[in-house]
Amino acid sequence: MPHLAVNDVYAKYGALEVLHGIAFEVDRGEVVSLVGPSGSGKSTVLRTLVGLTPVSRGSVEVDGTSIDYRSGRALKAARDRMAIVFQQYNLFQNMNVLRNVTLAPTKVKGRNRREVEEEAMELLALVGMSDKAGAYPDELSGGQQQRVAIARALALKPDILLLDEVTSALDPELVNEVLDAIRRLAREGMTMLLVSHEMAFVREVSSKVVFMDKGRVVETGAPARIFDAPESDRARDFFGKVLRG
Protein backbone atom coordinates (compact mmCIF):
# COMPACT_ATOMS: atom_id res chain seq x y z
CA MET A 1 0.00 0.00 0.00
CA PRO A 2 1.44 3.41 -0.96
CA HIS A 3 2.01 6.00 1.76
CA LEU A 4 0.27 8.67 -0.29
CA ALA A 5 -1.95 7.95 -3.27
CA VAL A 6 -3.38 10.69 -5.46
CA ASN A 7 -6.19 9.24 -7.59
CA ASP A 8 -7.59 11.10 -10.58
CA VAL A 9 -7.72 14.48 -8.81
CA TYR A 10 -9.40 17.47 -10.41
CA ALA A 11 -9.14 20.99 -8.98
CA LYS A 12 -10.41 24.44 -9.88
CA TYR A 13 -9.38 28.01 -9.12
CA GLY A 14 -12.77 29.64 -9.32
CA ALA A 15 -14.11 28.66 -12.73
CA LEU A 16 -10.71 27.73 -14.17
CA GLU A 17 -9.93 24.03 -13.97
CA VAL A 18 -6.21 23.64 -13.33
CA LEU A 19 -5.91 19.92 -12.58
CA HIS A 20 -7.53 17.44 -14.94
CA GLY A 21 -7.13 14.03 -13.33
CA ILE A 22 -3.80 13.81 -11.54
CA ALA A 23 -2.63 10.40 -10.32
CA PHE A 24 0.62 9.25 -8.71
CA GLU A 25 1.86 7.47 -5.61
CA VAL A 26 4.48 8.14 -2.97
CA ASP A 27 5.95 5.33 -0.86
CA ARG A 28 7.22 5.75 2.68
CA GLY A 29 10.73 7.21 2.80
CA GLU A 30 10.62 8.10 -0.86
CA VAL A 31 11.39 11.46 -2.46
CA VAL A 32 9.09 12.19 -5.38
CA SER A 33 9.50 15.25 -7.57
CA LEU A 34 6.88 17.00 -9.67
CA VAL A 35 8.44 18.65 -12.70
CA GLY A 36 7.09 20.35 -15.78
CA PRO A 37 6.59 23.74 -17.40
CA SER A 38 5.19 26.73 -15.50
CA GLY A 39 1.43 26.61 -15.16
CA SER A 40 1.31 22.83 -15.42
CA GLY A 41 -0.35 22.62 -11.99
CA LYS A 42 2.56 21.25 -9.93
CA SER A 43 2.13 23.72 -7.08
CA THR A 44 -1.63 23.27 -7.20
CA VAL A 45 -1.15 19.57 -6.51
CA LEU A 46 0.66 20.40 -3.26
CA ARG A 47 -1.93 23.02 -2.34
CA THR A 48 -4.81 20.58 -2.82
CA LEU A 49 -3.05 18.04 -0.60
CA VAL A 50 -3.15 20.45 2.37
CA GLY A 51 -6.60 21.74 1.48
CA LEU A 52 -5.63 25.25 0.35
CA THR A 53 -7.17 24.60 -3.06
CA PRO A 54 -10.35 22.50 -3.05
CA VAL A 55 -10.43 19.13 -4.77
CA SER A 56 -13.41 19.04 -7.12
CA ARG A 57 -13.18 15.37 -8.08
CA GLY A 58 -11.04 12.33 -7.32
CA SER A 59 -9.51 11.17 -4.07
CA VAL A 60 -6.38 11.41 -1.97
CA GLU A 61 -5.41 8.48 0.26
CA VAL A 62 -2.89 8.47 3.06
CA ASP A 63 -1.96 4.94 4.19
CA GLY A 64 -5.06 3.62 2.49
CA THR A 65 -7.49 6.04 4.19
CA SER A 66 -9.28 8.39 1.84
CA ILE A 67 -9.35 12.05 2.88
CA ASP A 68 -12.66 13.86 2.54
CA TYR A 69 -11.53 17.47 2.18
CA ARG A 70 -15.06 18.78 2.73
CA SER A 71 -15.02 17.52 6.29
CA GLY A 72 -13.24 19.80 8.74
CA ARG A 73 -11.99 16.90 10.82
CA ALA A 74 -10.56 15.02 7.85
CA LEU A 75 -8.87 18.18 6.63
CA LYS A 76 -7.29 18.66 10.05
CA ALA A 77 -6.08 15.06 9.99
CA ALA A 78 -4.59 15.56 6.53
CA ARG A 79 -2.77 18.69 7.66
CA ASP A 80 -1.47 16.77 10.64
CA ARG A 81 0.22 14.33 8.31
CA MET A 82 1.43 16.68 5.59
CA ALA A 83 3.30 19.93 6.12
CA ILE A 84 3.99 22.38 3.31
CA VAL A 85 6.89 24.78 2.71
CA PHE A 86 6.07 27.64 0.38
CA GLN A 87 8.06 29.29 -2.37
CA GLN A 88 7.86 32.64 -0.57
CA TYR A 89 8.65 31.07 2.86
CA ASN A 90 5.62 32.81 4.46
CA LEU A 91 7.25 33.08 7.86
CA PHE A 92 5.18 35.03 10.37
CA GLN A 93 6.70 38.49 10.21
CA ASN A 94 5.65 39.51 13.70
CA MET A 95 7.61 36.87 15.60
CA ASN A 96 11.17 35.66 15.80
CA VAL A 97 12.58 32.49 14.29
CA LEU A 98 12.13 30.33 17.38
CA ARG A 99 8.54 31.45 17.87
CA ASN A 100 7.79 30.79 14.20
CA VAL A 101 8.89 27.19 14.70
CA THR A 102 7.18 26.65 18.05
CA LEU A 103 3.87 28.46 17.46
CA ALA A 104 1.83 25.67 15.91
CA PRO A 105 3.17 22.80 18.08
CA THR A 106 2.38 24.75 21.26
CA LYS A 107 -0.88 26.39 20.18
CA VAL A 108 -2.39 23.75 17.93
CA LYS A 109 -1.10 20.58 19.52
CA GLY A 110 -1.00 22.03 23.03
CA ARG A 111 2.44 20.65 23.74
CA ASN A 112 4.74 21.78 26.51
CA ARG A 113 6.52 24.94 25.46
CA ARG A 114 9.96 24.10 26.83
CA GLU A 115 9.95 20.66 25.26
CA VAL A 116 8.90 22.14 21.89
CA GLU A 117 11.61 24.79 22.14
CA GLU A 118 14.27 22.16 22.70
CA GLU A 119 13.07 20.27 19.66
CA ALA A 120 12.91 23.48 17.68
CA MET A 121 16.51 24.27 18.50
CA GLU A 122 17.51 20.81 17.25
CA LEU A 123 15.59 21.37 14.02
CA LEU A 124 17.15 24.80 13.59
CA ALA A 125 20.55 23.16 14.05
CA LEU A 126 19.61 20.61 11.41
CA VAL A 127 19.01 23.41 8.89
CA GLY A 128 21.98 25.39 10.18
CA MET A 129 19.97 28.23 11.70
CA SER A 130 20.40 27.78 15.45
CA ASP A 131 22.44 30.97 15.80
CA LYS A 132 19.51 32.99 14.40
CA ALA A 133 16.81 31.73 16.76
CA GLY A 134 16.16 35.24 18.10
CA ALA A 135 16.18 37.02 14.74
CA TYR A 136 13.08 38.31 12.98
CA PRO A 137 12.24 37.14 9.44
CA ASP A 138 12.96 40.53 7.87
CA GLU A 139 16.47 40.42 9.29
CA LEU A 140 17.27 37.22 7.39
CA SER A 141 18.22 36.46 3.78
CA GLY A 142 15.83 34.49 1.62
CA GLY A 143 17.86 31.32 2.00
CA GLN A 144 17.90 31.67 5.76
CA GLN A 145 14.15 32.31 5.85
CA GLN A 146 13.52 29.27 3.71
CA ARG A 147 15.60 27.06 6.00
CA VAL A 148 13.60 28.34 8.97
CA ALA A 149 10.41 27.57 7.05
CA ILE A 150 11.62 24.00 6.58
CA ALA A 151 12.35 23.71 10.31
CA ARG A 152 8.90 25.14 11.05
CA ALA A 153 7.26 22.49 8.86
CA LEU A 154 9.33 19.73 10.45
CA ALA A 155 8.33 20.86 13.94
CA LEU A 156 4.82 19.67 13.09
CA LYS A 157 6.25 16.14 12.76
CA PRO A 158 4.61 15.46 9.41
CA ASP A 159 4.70 12.06 7.73
CA ILE A 160 5.14 13.75 4.40
CA LEU A 161 6.92 17.04 3.72
CA LEU A 162 5.67 19.06 0.75
CA LEU A 163 8.19 21.48 -0.75
CA ASP A 164 6.76 23.99 -3.22
CA GLU A 165 9.53 25.47 -5.39
CA VAL A 166 11.45 26.25 -2.24
CA THR A 167 14.48 27.64 -4.09
CA SER A 168 12.72 29.57 -6.85
CA ALA A 169 12.60 32.87 -4.98
CA LEU A 170 16.23 32.70 -3.89
CA ASP A 171 19.35 34.34 -5.25
CA PRO A 172 21.52 31.74 -7.00
CA GLU A 173 24.22 31.74 -4.33
CA LEU A 174 21.64 30.96 -1.63
CA VAL A 175 20.10 27.97 -3.40
CA ASN A 176 22.63 25.42 -2.22
CA GLU A 177 22.24 26.05 1.49
CA VAL A 178 18.56 25.16 1.15
CA LEU A 179 19.20 22.16 -1.09
CA ASP A 180 21.75 20.87 1.43
CA ALA A 181 19.11 20.95 4.15
CA ILE A 182 16.76 18.94 1.92
CA ARG A 183 19.52 16.44 1.06
CA ARG A 184 20.08 15.88 4.76
CA LEU A 185 16.37 15.19 5.27
CA ALA A 186 16.36 12.78 2.35
CA ARG A 187 19.26 10.87 3.88
CA GLU A 188 17.35 10.64 7.14
CA GLY A 189 14.49 8.94 5.34
CA MET A 190 11.96 11.78 5.32
CA THR A 191 9.16 11.21 2.83
CA MET A 192 9.04 14.23 0.57
CA LEU A 193 7.02 15.45 -2.36
CA LEU A 194 8.69 18.35 -4.04
CA VAL A 195 8.11 20.74 -6.89
CA SER A 196 11.36 22.05 -8.29
CA HIS A 197 13.03 23.58 -11.30
CA GLU A 198 16.48 22.49 -10.12
CA MET A 199 16.78 19.55 -12.49
CA ALA A 200 20.21 18.40 -11.35
CA PHE A 201 18.99 18.35 -7.77
CA VAL A 202 15.77 16.56 -8.68
CA ARG A 203 17.77 13.90 -10.48
CA GLU A 204 20.13 13.46 -7.54
CA VAL A 205 17.63 13.32 -4.73
CA SER A 206 14.44 11.78 -6.15
CA SER A 207 13.50 8.15 -6.42
CA LYS A 208 10.65 9.01 -8.74
CA VAL A 209 9.84 11.89 -11.06
CA VAL A 210 6.34 12.86 -12.15
CA PHE A 211 6.30 14.95 -15.32
CA MET A 212 3.24 17.18 -15.59
CA ASP A 213 1.88 19.39 -18.34
CA LYS A 214 -1.35 21.40 -18.56
CA GLY A 215 -2.84 19.90 -15.42
CA ARG A 216 -2.15 16.28 -16.38
CA VAL A 217 0.51 13.73 -15.52
CA VAL A 218 2.28 12.97 -18.78
CA GLU A 219 4.69 10.36 -17.52
CA THR A 220 6.15 8.94 -14.33
CA GLY A 221 9.35 7.04 -13.71
CA ALA A 222 12.84 6.87 -12.26
CA PRO A 223 14.73 10.15 -12.74
CA ALA A 224 17.32 8.66 -15.11
CA ARG A 225 14.59 7.20 -17.31
CA ILE A 226 12.49 10.36 -17.38
CA PHE A 227 15.40 12.71 -17.98
CA ASP A 228 17.42 10.62 -20.44
CA ALA A 229 14.77 8.65 -22.28
CA PRO A 230 11.41 10.37 -22.00
CA GLU A 231 8.66 8.53 -23.83
CA SER A 232 6.32 11.43 -24.60
CA ASP A 233 7.03 14.15 -27.11
CA ARG A 234 6.03 16.77 -24.57
CA ALA A 235 8.60 15.56 -22.02
CA ARG A 236 11.28 15.17 -24.68
CA ASP A 237 10.65 18.73 -25.81
CA PHE A 238 10.67 20.09 -22.23
CA PHE A 239 13.83 18.29 -21.06
CA GLY A 240 15.48 19.11 -24.38
CA LYS A 241 15.05 22.77 -23.47
CA VAL A 242 15.84 22.75 -19.75
CA LEU A 243 18.71 20.24 -19.71
CA ARG A 244 20.59 21.59 -22.71
CA GLY A 245 23.86 23.28 -21.83
Add this chain to the structure above:
Amino acid sequence: MERILSQMPEFFTWANLALLGNAALMTLSMTLLGCLVGFALALALVMLRTAPGRWAVPLRVLCILYVEVFRRIPFLVVIYLVLFFIQTVSSDTSLFTIAVISICIYAIAYTADIIRGGIESVPHTQIEAARAMNMSHLQTMWHTILPQAWPVILPPALAFSVSFIKDTALVSQIGVFELTFRGKELNNQGYSGVLVYGTIALCYFAMSFPLSLLGQYLEGRLATPRSQRRLRKIRRP
Protein backbone atom coordinates in the same frame (compact mmCIF):
# COMPACT_ATOMS: atom_id res chain seq x y z
CA MET B 1 -16.47 93.52 23.69
CA GLU B 2 -16.91 95.63 26.79
CA ARG B 3 -19.59 93.26 27.97
CA ILE B 4 -17.29 90.32 27.56
CA LEU B 5 -14.50 91.98 29.50
CA SER B 6 -16.82 93.07 32.27
CA GLN B 7 -18.31 89.60 32.58
CA MET B 8 -14.97 87.83 32.77
CA PRO B 9 -14.41 88.04 36.54
CA GLU B 10 -17.92 86.74 37.22
CA PHE B 11 -17.65 84.05 34.60
CA PHE B 12 -14.35 82.52 35.64
CA THR B 13 -15.46 81.62 39.13
CA TRP B 14 -14.51 78.34 40.74
CA ALA B 15 -18.10 77.19 40.56
CA ASN B 16 -18.30 77.76 36.82
CA LEU B 17 -14.87 76.26 36.15
CA ALA B 18 -15.75 73.19 38.21
CA LEU B 19 -18.97 72.90 36.26
CA LEU B 20 -17.08 73.04 32.96
CA GLY B 21 -14.38 70.70 34.26
CA ASN B 22 -16.96 68.11 35.20
CA ALA B 23 -18.68 68.55 31.87
CA ALA B 24 -15.36 68.07 30.06
CA LEU B 25 -14.77 64.89 32.05
CA MET B 26 -18.24 63.73 31.08
CA THR B 27 -17.43 64.37 27.41
CA LEU B 28 -14.14 62.50 27.67
CA SER B 29 -15.50 59.52 29.56
CA MET B 30 -18.43 59.20 27.17
CA THR B 31 -16.12 59.21 24.16
CA LEU B 32 -13.60 56.87 25.74
CA LEU B 33 -16.18 54.37 26.93
CA GLY B 34 -18.18 54.47 23.71
CA CYS B 35 -15.16 54.17 21.45
CA LEU B 36 -13.44 51.46 23.51
CA VAL B 37 -16.53 49.27 23.73
CA GLY B 38 -17.33 50.06 20.11
CA PHE B 39 -13.82 49.07 19.04
CA ALA B 40 -13.96 45.81 20.99
CA LEU B 41 -17.34 44.93 19.49
CA ALA B 42 -16.15 45.89 16.01
CA LEU B 43 -13.14 43.63 16.45
CA ALA B 44 -15.36 40.72 17.45
CA LEU B 45 -17.67 41.46 14.53
CA VAL B 46 -14.82 41.50 12.01
CA MET B 47 -13.42 38.26 13.45
CA LEU B 48 -16.78 36.60 12.84
CA ARG B 49 -17.12 38.22 9.48
CA THR B 50 -13.76 37.01 8.18
CA ALA B 51 -14.34 33.47 9.45
CA PRO B 52 -14.27 30.86 6.72
CA GLY B 53 -17.19 28.50 6.28
CA ARG B 54 -20.73 28.74 5.17
CA TRP B 55 -22.15 29.59 8.60
CA ALA B 56 -20.39 32.96 8.44
CA VAL B 57 -22.12 34.07 5.24
CA PRO B 58 -25.26 35.60 6.86
CA LEU B 59 -22.96 37.30 9.38
CA ARG B 60 -20.94 38.76 6.55
CA VAL B 61 -24.09 40.18 4.93
CA LEU B 62 -25.26 41.53 8.28
CA CYS B 63 -21.90 43.23 8.92
CA ILE B 64 -21.81 44.87 5.52
CA LEU B 65 -25.39 46.05 5.96
CA TYR B 66 -24.65 47.43 9.43
CA VAL B 67 -21.58 49.33 8.33
CA GLU B 68 -23.24 50.71 5.20
CA VAL B 69 -26.40 51.80 7.04
CA PHE B 70 -24.86 53.46 10.07
CA ARG B 71 -22.18 55.26 8.12
CA ARG B 72 -24.96 56.93 6.17
CA ILE B 73 -27.03 58.14 9.10
CA PRO B 74 -26.19 61.43 10.86
CA PHE B 75 -24.97 60.89 14.41
CA LEU B 76 -27.74 63.08 15.75
CA VAL B 77 -30.33 60.79 14.20
CA VAL B 78 -28.64 57.77 15.77
CA ILE B 79 -28.86 59.49 19.15
CA TYR B 80 -32.59 60.15 18.77
CA LEU B 81 -33.20 56.62 17.51
CA VAL B 82 -31.43 55.13 20.52
CA LEU B 83 -33.16 57.53 22.91
CA PHE B 84 -36.67 56.78 21.68
CA PHE B 85 -36.04 53.10 21.22
CA ILE B 86 -34.69 52.68 24.74
CA GLN B 87 -37.45 54.83 26.21
CA THR B 88 -40.08 52.50 24.75
CA VAL B 89 -38.34 49.52 26.37
CA SER B 90 -37.32 50.92 29.75
CA SER B 91 -37.98 54.31 31.26
CA ASP B 92 -35.19 54.51 33.84
CA THR B 93 -32.10 54.30 31.61
CA SER B 94 -29.80 57.27 32.25
CA LEU B 95 -29.10 59.74 29.47
CA PHE B 96 -25.39 59.02 29.90
CA THR B 97 -25.98 55.35 29.08
CA ILE B 98 -28.01 56.31 26.06
CA ALA B 99 -25.24 58.61 24.88
CA VAL B 100 -22.61 55.88 25.33
CA ILE B 101 -24.74 53.35 23.45
CA SER B 102 -25.19 55.82 20.59
CA ILE B 103 -21.44 56.44 20.41
CA CYS B 104 -20.87 52.69 20.49
CA ILE B 105 -23.22 52.03 17.61
CA TYR B 106 -21.60 54.73 15.55
CA ALA B 107 -18.04 53.74 16.49
CA ILE B 108 -18.65 50.10 15.55
CA ALA B 109 -19.62 51.08 12.03
CA TYR B 110 -16.52 53.20 11.48
CA THR B 111 -13.91 51.11 13.28
CA ALA B 112 -15.16 47.83 11.79
CA ASP B 113 -14.18 49.18 8.40
CA ILE B 114 -10.81 50.35 9.70
CA ILE B 115 -10.13 46.93 11.26
CA ARG B 116 -11.19 45.09 8.12
CA GLY B 117 -8.84 47.26 6.07
CA GLY B 118 -6.00 46.53 8.48
CA ILE B 119 -6.55 42.79 8.28
CA GLU B 120 -6.70 42.92 4.50
CA SER B 121 -3.36 44.74 4.46
CA VAL B 122 -1.62 41.60 5.76
CA PRO B 123 -0.62 39.31 2.87
CA HIS B 124 -3.07 36.45 2.39
CA THR B 125 -0.14 34.02 2.30
CA GLN B 126 0.32 34.55 6.05
CA ILE B 127 -3.19 33.20 6.58
CA GLU B 128 -2.51 30.27 4.26
CA ALA B 129 0.65 29.37 6.14
CA ALA B 130 -1.25 29.35 9.42
CA ARG B 131 -4.16 27.39 7.94
CA ALA B 132 -1.84 24.76 6.52
CA MET B 133 -0.47 24.31 10.05
CA ASN B 134 -3.97 23.60 11.37
CA MET B 135 -4.25 26.85 13.26
CA SER B 136 -7.87 27.87 13.85
CA HIS B 137 -9.30 31.11 12.48
CA LEU B 138 -9.07 32.73 15.90
CA GLN B 139 -5.51 31.52 16.51
CA THR B 140 -4.47 32.73 13.07
CA MET B 141 -5.96 36.16 13.70
CA TRP B 142 -4.72 36.53 17.24
CA HIS B 143 -1.16 35.29 16.86
CA THR B 144 -0.22 36.33 13.37
CA ILE B 145 -2.64 38.59 11.52
CA LEU B 146 -3.72 41.15 14.12
CA PRO B 147 -0.18 41.83 15.42
CA GLN B 148 0.78 42.69 11.85
CA ALA B 149 -2.40 44.68 11.29
CA TRP B 150 -2.17 46.93 14.40
CA PRO B 151 0.14 49.48 12.76
CA VAL B 152 -2.47 49.93 10.03
CA ILE B 153 -5.49 49.85 12.37
CA LEU B 154 -4.51 51.88 15.40
CA PRO B 155 -3.63 55.31 13.94
CA PRO B 156 -6.93 55.84 12.07
CA ALA B 157 -8.91 54.24 14.90
CA LEU B 158 -7.32 56.67 17.33
CA ALA B 159 -7.86 59.58 14.98
CA PHE B 160 -11.52 58.62 14.72
CA SER B 161 -11.87 58.52 18.52
CA VAL B 162 -10.14 61.85 18.98
CA SER B 163 -12.31 63.52 16.37
CA PHE B 164 -15.31 61.99 18.11
CA ILE B 165 -14.58 64.01 21.24
CA LYS B 166 -16.01 67.02 19.46
CA ASP B 167 -18.81 65.13 17.75
CA THR B 168 -20.20 64.17 21.16
CA ALA B 169 -21.38 67.78 21.42
CA LEU B 170 -24.48 66.52 19.63
CA VAL B 171 -25.62 64.53 22.67
CA SER B 172 -26.31 67.85 24.39
CA GLN B 173 -29.46 67.72 22.28
CA ILE B 174 -30.91 65.02 24.51
CA GLY B 175 -29.80 66.74 27.70
CA VAL B 176 -26.63 64.95 28.78
CA PHE B 177 -24.65 67.27 31.06
CA GLU B 178 -21.59 67.45 28.86
CA LEU B 179 -19.57 70.41 27.73
CA THR B 180 -21.82 71.89 25.09
CA PHE B 181 -24.93 71.43 27.23
CA ARG B 182 -23.29 73.34 30.10
CA GLY B 183 -22.33 76.02 27.63
CA LYS B 184 -25.94 76.46 26.65
CA GLU B 185 -26.89 76.68 30.34
CA LEU B 186 -24.30 79.35 31.09
CA ASN B 187 -25.33 81.28 28.02
CA ASN B 188 -28.94 81.17 29.24
CA GLN B 189 -27.79 82.53 32.58
CA GLY B 190 -26.87 85.72 30.75
CA TYR B 191 -23.19 85.28 30.06
CA SER B 192 -21.98 86.44 26.67
CA GLY B 193 -22.24 83.72 24.06
CA VAL B 194 -18.83 84.56 22.66
CA LEU B 195 -17.27 84.25 26.09
CA VAL B 196 -19.02 80.99 26.95
CA TYR B 197 -18.57 79.22 23.65
CA GLY B 198 -15.05 80.57 23.26
CA THR B 199 -14.16 78.92 26.55
CA ILE B 200 -15.93 75.73 25.52
CA ALA B 201 -14.04 75.71 22.23
CA LEU B 202 -10.78 76.02 24.14
CA CYS B 203 -11.80 73.09 26.32
CA TYR B 204 -12.44 70.89 23.28
CA PHE B 205 -9.14 71.90 21.79
CA ALA B 206 -7.31 71.24 25.05
CA MET B 207 -8.75 67.74 25.18
CA SER B 208 -8.26 66.62 21.62
CA PHE B 209 -4.97 68.28 20.67
CA PRO B 210 -2.73 66.38 23.13
CA LEU B 211 -4.50 63.16 22.22
CA SER B 212 -3.93 63.67 18.53
CA LEU B 213 -0.25 64.40 19.27
CA LEU B 214 -0.14 61.12 21.15
CA GLY B 215 -1.73 59.49 18.12
CA GLN B 216 0.94 60.88 15.80
CA TYR B 217 3.65 59.69 18.17
CA LEU B 218 2.19 56.19 18.25
CA GLU B 219 1.85 56.18 14.48
CA GLY B 220 5.55 56.92 14.15
CA ARG B 221 6.41 54.21 16.63
CA LEU B 222 4.16 51.61 15.03
CA ALA B 223 5.07 52.33 11.44
CA THR B 224 8.51 50.73 11.61
CA PRO B 225 8.72 48.60 14.71
CA ARG B 226 11.42 46.22 13.55
CA SER B 227 13.64 48.69 11.78
CA GLN B 228 13.57 50.78 14.94
CA ARG B 229 14.42 47.77 17.01
CA ARG B 230 17.36 47.20 14.72
CA LEU B 231 18.42 50.82 15.09
CA ARG B 232 18.32 50.47 18.84
CA LYS B 233 20.45 47.37 18.53
CA ILE B 234 23.04 49.22 16.47
CA ARG B 235 23.08 52.15 18.88
CA ARG B 236 23.66 49.85 21.81
CA PRO B 237 27.42 49.91 22.57
